Amino acid sequence: MGLFSRIKQLCFVTFRIKKYEFLSDCKRVFGKPNLFYPLLLKGNGKIHFGNNVQIGVVSSPYFFSGYTYLEARNENSEINIGNNVAINNAFSIVCFSKVTIKDNVLIGGNCTIIDNDGHDLNIDKRNEGNPDSFPVYIGENVFIGSNVSILKGVEIGDNSVIGNGSVVTKNIPKNVVAAGNPAKVIRNL
Template sequence: MGLFSKIKQLCFVTFRIKKYEFLSDCERVAGKPNLFYPLLLKGKGKIFFGENVQIGVVSSPYFYLGYTFMEAKYESSEISIGSNVAINNAFSIICSSKVTIKDNVLIGGNCTIMDNDGHHLDLDKRKESNPISFPVYIGKNVFIGSSVSILKGVTIGENSVIGNGSVVSKNIPKNVIAAGNPAKVIRNL
């Protein structure tokens, strides 16, 4: 690597990764992912990383923009990421109860997982801080395409594939390809 490449790496990657490590305030983190992209960890809950978790992809969109965001909002909130998981750039998890990602999962760029509505749907309760939440579970060997949103209460069965741009609002069985808004099974694997 030449001098210019080293300077570019230091200024546009290494410093950004260190900045978001400094800004992170989640104190209950176990495991250490391999960072190729900035990661911001927030909240009072627990965040677990298995072995060989990769955050960020160098040759992918958003590499020089944004960051990965994971929030385990409350003391009882828990994000659990298994081993050999690869997460592309611009990914976020907002967790009020529990989000589980099992081993060998691939997640495309610009994906979001939320185990809650963000705010109450009832007009009179929208400013309350504890919206309805249901756990999200992603099974082993799942491949999630780019720009996918996974909503509260969803289970994605092992080995399944979720197509780009899908909104997953209901459970997806194992060994299928699902896509669309809302995501529906297209075919078996």
């Protein structure tokens, strides 16, 4: 690597990663992912990383902009990421209860997992901060394409594929390809 490449790496990658480590405030983090991209860890809950978790992809959109955002909001909130998980750029999880990502999962760029409504749907309670929340579970060997949103209460079965741009609102069985808004099974594997 030449001098100019090293300077670019230091200024546009290494410093950004260190900045987001400094800005992170989650105190209950277990395990250490391999960082190729900035990671911001927020909240009062627990965040667990398995072995060989990769955050960020160099040759992918959003590499020089944005960051990965993981928030285990409340004391009882928990994010569990298994072994050999590869997460592309601009990924986020907002967790009020529990989000589980099992082993050998691939997640595309600009994906979101949220286990809650964000705000109460009742207009009189919308600003109270305790929306409905239900756990999200992603099975082993799942491949999630880019620009996918996975919403509260969803379970995705082992070995399944979620197509680009999908909004997953209901459970997806194992060994299928699902796509669309809302995501539906389009074929078996």
